Amino acid sequence: MTEQMISEIDAASAWEPWVPDEQSPWDTAAAAHLFRRAGFGATADELQEAVRKSPAEVIEQLVSGVEDSTWQQQMNTLADSAVATGNVRQLSAWWAYRMLTTPVHLIEKMTLFWHGHFATSAAKVQDAELMLQQNQLLRTHALGDFSALVQEISRDPAMLLYLDSATNRKAHPNENYAREIMELFCLGEGNYTETDIRELARCFTGWEVRRERFRFNAYQHDSGEKTILGQTGRFSGEDGVRIVVAQPTAPEFLVSKLIRYFLFDEPAASPQLIAPLADLMRNSGMQIAPVIRRMLGSRLFFSPWSRARKIRSPVELSIGFLRTLQGSVNTFELADHLEALGQGLLYPPSVKGWDGGRTWINSSTLLGRSNLIRHLLEDDRTRFNRQPIEEYLSSSGAKTGEQIVNFLEPLLFAVSLSDPTKQRIAKLINGGGNRRQNIIDGIHALCTLPEFQLA
């Protein structure tokens, strides 16, 4: 898809609600596309259930879903246990476990989005409790008020420690956070000046982290007059954040990132395409949920412009593979593998987060992604609906090579596979010798196809 093609998309009709028709029906493929983007994939049963409802109903469930309190309690207990060890690696494993078991796909997918957006690495923070605190903050505001989220994250100890802003004195304002909030979190390059950064940094003076807590030190706050993005006053840190978020470019900046996250990696969405959603966000008081709802239910989302137009991130690849097949796994090892593939949970590479798109794929990571799938399949601790893979497939009615390929194709692939490819894999599975090994080899072969890298 080229930039010209993008510009040719009618921005007004692109975001209109999608109405399935004969050419573009609401079927398992469409539902799988929705679940892959709004979550990490769906099981065969979930897809069957989804197609029995209307797309709007399913999207509403995804956007308005609430985590079951019992499950949530279990996750909180699990998180506390991970934090009690003081080891952030345990927390990475906990998050992977949460992604694998969450009943509310979109919340977790959005939490991952915000983690990449407000990137904070435990490699520097080195405090499991603070990383958990930030993670829960991102989850709480995942589909809520963006302004509130930015206000909270600005005082988040993990964020301030990560950006070396644990101390900010009026004599020497620390510009790190002021720069990042404008460049990376809210406005994007070109929408502010160096003066704006210096002035905003003055607003944040007196903001400190002491004993793992945010503290406002009034004695170190510069209470003088500041001019930020055209507004002048004796602004506090909160005022500074409010002014930044209120900039017209803020929703545009965020919507462009959301389109890239949910619809297509490249090219960048045109201003015309962004505008309707940015307006929606602005008009809804910077709420995220209405924008996501509109995006997921749009004609553009279900059009060929969006399908198979994203490269799976390591998290989408592995969690998606497991969730789709009801897999459970050693999450410590999974977290380690994700880090090796460049997407360590709680370990983003820099304050810019993950670049995503084509950067996920190179000769090294391609091999690593293939090895990860094989490891997941061969590890005795990996179970699929509490069974070995061969029993799981048999209980799902997929016994022969052809049945297995036909069962897996709509679950794992965003595009249809060619008949010769399917026949080749089916033959591999039907081969003599150890059936389990043949199935593993067959699924592994499926997951090394270029098509599997697309979401």
Next chain:
Amino acid sequence: MTRFPAPDTRIPAFRSNRQLFPGTSGFNHHGFTGTAADRYNQIHAKVVISLDIVERRTSFAQVPAGSIHNLKQRAMNVSKVLTIVITTLLTICAGRSRAQELSPSELIPDSCVIYAEVPQPARLISAVFDHPLCEKIQSLDLWQNFTHSDAYRKFLTGRKYFEIQMGMDWRPAVEALTRGGIFAAFDAKSQGVVVMVRADSAETAEKFKTGILQLAAVGRQNDRATDEYRGVTVYKLDKGGAAAVGDWLILVNKVDPGRFVLDRLLDHQSGAASSTGTLSQNIRLQEARKQITPDAAAMAFLDLEQLRSEEKIRRSLETQTENLLAEGLVGGIQSTLLNAPWVAAELKISDPKAAARRPELAAEDQSSPDVTLTLQTPFSVQWIPEERHHYFGSEPEGHAPLLPAVPDQVLSLATWRDVSEMWLRAGDLFDENTNDQIANAEGTLTTLFAGRDFPQEILGSFQPQMGLIVARQQFSEDQPIPAIRLPAFALVLEMREPGQMTRELRRIFQSMIGFFNVVGAMEGRPQLEMNMRQLGNAELVTSEYIPEDRDRNSRTAPLVFNFSPSVGFAGSRFVLASTQQLAEQLASAPVATGDGSQQPNTAVRLTASVLQQILDDNREQLISQNMLKEGRSREEAETQIDLLLQIVGWFRSADLTLVRKTNSLQLNISLTAEQAP
């Protein structure tokens, strides 16, 4: 020539076709062939032939010609009489040869370096299946679920087949099949393993042979299932084979040891056996056997002298331990193994039936272990090099101290180790790298111990008798309770000069707490508050973390709240404890009474009921770890952890002692199960 019936019809039929043992060629054998009756007749023929030779030799003598016929006639008569007498004797001998049993060690080559025997497998079977624990295991949900699995169904099918073939239930069948014992050996020369099972009769062995071995061999694809060696059918199994001779069943994984065993058995049956070249001639095995008690359920022998002739093994025994902990744990044992000719092991098990018959025994003898494994080797103080005198001490040998006991004690370790000497001899014990690390550690520790020379002035100020006590912690409701509840632990040491060292150690402890506070403050950790008090004759210097407001009533407080580092002084006793409570208990505990000279070198005791409580204290944490590591749901993880807790609860204690005697070194490991309710 008179032919007599076979003296023992149970002797297996030997056929004349001489085929090779699987995988061999050109096998040289010299046994008899044919049926048992044929075999007897061959023996008889040999006797007649030899008489004939005597006769001919007689004829070669210069005897008057007229007398020759008479002499020949008389010789023939004598020959007939002798034939009758000798064959009768042979018949008796043949009958007796079954009584004059070959010991299993006479069947295996002297190149065997490991030998083990279970003389009465029925006892072991009874110990397992009649033990109350067996019933408990069978009542577990996990076991019940397993009995519905395909694997269990397959097992049952196999067992049923075995029962049908043997014509009885599996347990009496196994007992009959192994009545004469199970024996195993590892032959260093061929790298082969021999397993020999002696059944109660040749019929039982035959049933097993035809019913099971045949099936196992036929199950092999694209290969001949059987072969023959000296008339014995050998069932091919992978690289080895199995055979039955009389009441013996032989299973090997290599050809050579199998051939040796068969030759020995067949030669013995033919009366041509000799013990030369067999393990029974091994003088070290004979010595080791003397150490085995008659009621041992199983024994094993390790020929260290032969093993050490292997360069790799010798080198591994000579390898330096490379760290202080390993040296302290096994240094002396390593030197002993480098010199001792053998190691003997024996396994003793209690008889659950006897205990059930006499319940008052169980009540009286609460500490009687259910399983005891004893490893014993000869010992000489000359074998321990000077640099390892820290381990056993020079004469007289060192004994572990008698340690005081505290409530909820989960582990106690009492030992004699001259750690100061070990540290100072590090240059002789470890490589350069380890010595560099020790030098670095020494620098840090000297700083931490207020400039005192750590190995000499700190470690050297204590006697080599030392103890480690680990106990479950009790947390009061008005304290922060950590999310992970670690047990408290303490070192119990004896000061050489209490008058001088009490003051020194008190001051050093105070400096250390100050140091921890400075480092803790830099890292944002809670601070330690110190206190001093007298408790009877004991003096305590305690410290505890002061919680911040958010942690004050926390039930998921950080790990540091497991610790309240404290020291206690009581006479020459010095206690360094991770918690105030344990320091108090150990400092104020009365001196244990008993004969210190009867103490072993090292004694370890693990109390299962307290371990169960500690695990239960951390149940939530264990469940979480299980969920993350195994990918299980909470329900599954709960089941798994509760099963673990249940299993730990079945046991009372586990003990380990290392006893150094004048001429022997003994390691005892025992396990005591909880009495059935």
